[in-house]
Amino acid sequence: MTDQATIDAIDNAVKTNDVVLFMKGTPTFPQCGFSSVVVQVLxxxxxxxxSNNVLENMAIxxxxxxxxxxPTIPQLYVKGEFVGGCDIVKEMFESGELRDFLKEKGIELADA
Structure with missing residues (x-):
């Protein structure tokens, strides 16, 4: 069972940052292939x-x-909304849906 303080900390991170990635490792050193894929897309x-490295905090x-x-990590949140994990993010990216979704949410993108 997860304690309320942990849920509050997660909720605060999700709601006070435009884009949040809960992942294994860090963007410069992902600790799993799925986290690495989402980092590459972003x-x-x-x-x-x-980013939040879940390996540093078992409660998180x-x-x-x-x-x-x-049930799985990584998890991507945009403007407080849960987007999904690696497969969903990858599919959305490949279809162009992720770029459109981010633009609709007012997230700045590179001109790639």
């Missing part, structure tokens, strides 16, 4: 984002799954 699009690692009702 970097390619030139999105500024905040388990809490983010409860928070989103999504």
């Amino acid at each position: 970097d390619y699009l030139g999105v500024e984002y905040v 690692r388990e809490g983010i799954k409860a928070y989103s009702s999504w």
